[in-house]
Amino acid sequence: MASLADNDFNRSKIPSEISNLFRLSYLDLMCSNFFGQIPWEILELSKLETLDTSLNHKMELQKPGLRSLVEKLTHLKVLILDEVNISSPVPRILANFSSLTVLSLMGCELHGEFPAKIFRLPNLHIIDVEGNENLSGYLPEFEKSSPLQALILEGTRFFGEIPHSMGNLRSLVGLCIRKCAFSGSIPSSLGNLSSLDRLALGSNRFTGPIPFEIRNLAQLSFLDLGSNQLQGPFPSAFYDFKNLQWLDVGSNNLSGKVDLDMLLHKLKSLQVLILSSNNLSLLTKTNVHTKFSKLYILRLGSCNLIEFPDFLQNQDQLSDLDLSSNKIVAPIPRWFFSFNTINLGFVNLSNNLLTGFDQGPISLSRTGIVSLDLRSNKLQGSLPIPSLHTMVYLVSYNNFTGEIPLSICNLNSLQVLDLSHNNLSGKLPQCLATFSHLSTLNLQSNKFHGSIPQNLLNGTNLRMIDLSQNQLQRRIPRSLVNCTKLEFLNLGNNQIRDTFPSWLETLPKLKVLILQSNRLRGAIKEPETNYSFPKLRIIDLSHNKFIGYLPSKFFQFWNAMKVVNASPLAYLGTEMLFKSSGNIVHVSMNYGYSFQMRVKGIELDYGKISNFLTAISFSGNKFEGEIPTSITNLRGLRFLNLSNNNLKGPIPAAMGNLTALESLDVSNNKLSGQIPQQLEDLTFLAFFNVSNNHLTGRIPQGKQFDTFENISFDGNPGLCGKQIARKCEDFQPPKKEEGPAGLKFPSEFGWKIILIGFASGLVTGVALEHAYSARKKAHKKRM
Known part of the structure; x- marks a missing residue:
């Protein structure tokens, strides 16, 4: 027997001499800071019954792999390899290990289908494969003789329904299958599991009512049914779970009234309560002096609240409070930010009708608030001074006025700053350059003026910058070239005077570049490298004063626009994970990027930007010459707007290669020739505008072209076709003027x-x- 657990071996490797311990039956190396590949010599310990190498630093089991390990160590009863990089399927031979009692392979990068027979091993007490996001499988039928006590599949791709025979697992204490792909209804047989302490079914696709048999689970301390599609009334059985510490039924379709006072009064041990995003109505009229259990997390978003619950005044242990998307019409009471100044870290009051702060402006500098979300209210006056601990500060869509207070310069931990859509004014403070951790800066739609400080954006962690719709002037800061993590840059709708910032072409992650409606001028120079804007997916240079030819060589290098739907659907944004006070729960936040762009003939707001969205808008400039054929290589392009320029020549027939194109606008140019028949193959094309050019000949027929209105072709007297009620067989294009000798x-x-x-x-x-x-x-x- 050898236990070296909870030591620090300073990232050394497991010595190959371990093979000399050939009589060893118990080996525990858990959390000892070992590093690297588990040596093949461990396969010679043929008498091993317990092997635990979990929670070390970047350990691997690949040469040998998991299959070799279990083929050699046939006496294993306990196998724990948590967070060891295995990167293989689970070998089916494990289903023959009749003596196996514990199998824990958490976070091992397993893939493939998990052998269902392993669940039915006669002595298996614990099975944990949490955090293997590429591991799939299903639950088999279970026998009454099964000794399973803990079944943990969280964060995998297990699917299907929970079998009714799950009720046979009378010894089961913990069932955790959150964040999987299970579906169907929750079987009533779960009510047979009277020993169950932890039931976590959240973030799946369960439907139907919560079975009212759930009342038999009197020992529950943890219940998570959140983020499913459950419906029906809020179960009265919940009021009787006196041992319950965690209750999450958020993000479902539950209905009815919840007596919040009674619930908190009866559940004396409750620490976490999540009811957000249902169709519930909360009743709360408690006297402020009534005593309840101390909550750590309280999330009551979208619960039809019309006022701040008074019982909050005694909740001095709260670390996470969400009252967002309710109907609270009132100023924020003075006591709100004073009753728990030390522990309260996460506050979300967004999407209400809050009118201000009771008794005037407040300072949060002495609180422990890490994340403050006051978005989409009716708050007025000057900005509240945030806590020194603040990492996320969101106050967009309010009526705040005045300048950015200089006290904001003290927020050394700030990561996300969103002051957009207010009435703030003044110049941008120079101290924004000191925010070394800042990843997101959104000051859109205010009244800021003056120049953008040239040293403002030196932060190497910046991923998103939006200064659009202000009154900013002068040049684009050259220091932006240092922001190597930058994904999104929007400087549109300002008064910036500059040339095209071709020096941004070296930014390796830039996906969105919006410079529309400024005073940018001159020709766009040819790229200096062969890797110009390699990740660019959206570019808007419209309504400036650019001249010269379209940047044909740039089109050759915009590789991200050449691929059609190469990856699963995702949205651009900043994701952050925080650990709340007391380590009781991790709090995650996703801040999505948004922008406005004219596509399909109208101005659209993109509240989310999917990784499928690709767009080029160069309209409203003075570009000349022909449309370069290099643009036809951008096969993933969805929106193209070249209208209101001085372009001439034909529409390239190779544009028929742009099979993902949904909108094409080349109106108000000097294009000539015919509309290429190849465009008939663009089956996704929903908007098409070639009006006010010099095009001639027959308009393509059928498919998408039969859906376009005649205004799409106006101002081209040489065109004919049924779309404009002008038959081609009877139509003679207008003659051009003739000079002497009939020229x-x-x-x-x-x-x-x-x-x-x-x-x-x-x-x-x-x-x-x-x-x-x-x-x-x-x-x-x-x-």
Whole structure:
């Protein structure tokens, strides 16, 4: 027997000499700071019955692998390899280990399908494969003789329904299958599990009512049914769970009234209560002096509250409080930020009708608040001064006025700052450059003026910057080139005077670049590297003063726009994980990015930005020349707007390759030739506008083209087709003006240039030129 658990071996490897301990039956190396590959010599310990190498630093079991291990160590009764990198399927041979009592493979990067027969091993008491997100499987039928006490599958891809025979597991103390893909109803047979202490079924796809048999689980201390699709009334049985410490039924479709006072009065041990996002109505009229159990977490979002519950005044242990998305119409009471100043770390009061702060502006500098969310209210006055511990400060969509207080410069831990959609003014404080941990900066839609400080954005952790819709001037800070983690940059709708910031092309993660509606000018220079904007998916340069040709060489390197749906659906944003006070729970937060863009002919707000969204908007500039064929390689492109420029030449036929395209706008240019028939193959194309060009010939027929309105083709007298009620067989395109000897030429060139080109008419041409100049001078004098 050898136990080296809870030591510090300073990331050394397990010595190969361990094979000399060939009589060893018990080996415990848990949490001893070992490192690297488990040596093959361990396979020679053929008498091992217990092996625990869990919770060490980046240990691996790959050469040899798990299969080799279990093939050699056939006497194993306890196998614990938590957080060892195995990266393999679970070998089916484990189903033959009839003596196995504990199998724990938590966070081992297992994949494939878990052998269902392992669940039915006759002596298995504990099975834990939590945190293997690529491991799938299903639950088999269970016998009454099963000795299972703990079944933990959280964070895997197990699917299917819970079998009714689960009720046979009379010894089961813990059932944790959260964050899986289970579906169907919760079987009433779970009411047979009278020894159950922990029941965690949250974040699955369970439907139907909570079975009212759940009242038989009198020993429960932990119950998580949250984030499913459960419906029906809030069970009265919950009032009788006197041992309950954790109750989460949030994010379901439960209905009815909940007497919050009675619930808290009866559940003396309750520490966590989550009722958010149901169809519940809470009753709370408790006298402020009534004593309840001390809660650590209270989440009552979307619970139809109309006022702040008075019982909160005695909850001085709260670390996490969510009252968001209710109907609270009142100022925030003075006691709210004073009753638990030390422990309260996470506060969410967003999406209410809060009007201000009782007794005037407040200072939160002495509180322990880590995350404060006051978004989407009617708060007025100056910004509340946040706590020095603040990491997340969200106050968007309010009516705050004045300047950003200089006290904000003291927030050395700040990671997310969102002051957008208020009436704030003044200049941006220079001290924002000192926020070394800042990842998200959103000051959109205020009245900030002056220049963007050139040293403002030196932070290497910045991932999102939105300064749009202000009155900022001068140049784009060159220090942005140091923000190597930057994914999203929006400086649109300001008064910035500069050229195109081609020096941003080296940013390896930039996905969204929005510079619309500024005073940017000049030509876009060719890229200096072959890796220009490699992750760019959205670019909006519309309504500026750019000139010259479209950046054809840039299009060659925008690789992220060349791929169609290469990855699972996800949304751009900042994800953070916090540990709340007392280590009782991890609090996660996802701050999604958003922007506005004109697509499909209308201005759209994108409250979420999916990784499938790709868009180019260069409209409202003075670009000239032809549409480069290099743009047709961007096969993942969904929105393309080149309208209101001076582009000429044909629409490239190769645009038929853009099979993901949903919107194409090239209106108000000088394009000529026919609309390519290849565009008929763009089956996702929902918006198409080529109006006010010089296009001719037949409009493509069928498929998407039959859905476009005639205004999509206006201002092209040379077009014909049923979309504009002009038959091609009877239609003669308008003749161009003819000069002498029947020569045709576009009317906009006039007589001047054409006649000068005739050798025989040189004298006439010169005379006309003089006459033209004379008329021009006379016109200027009249002006």
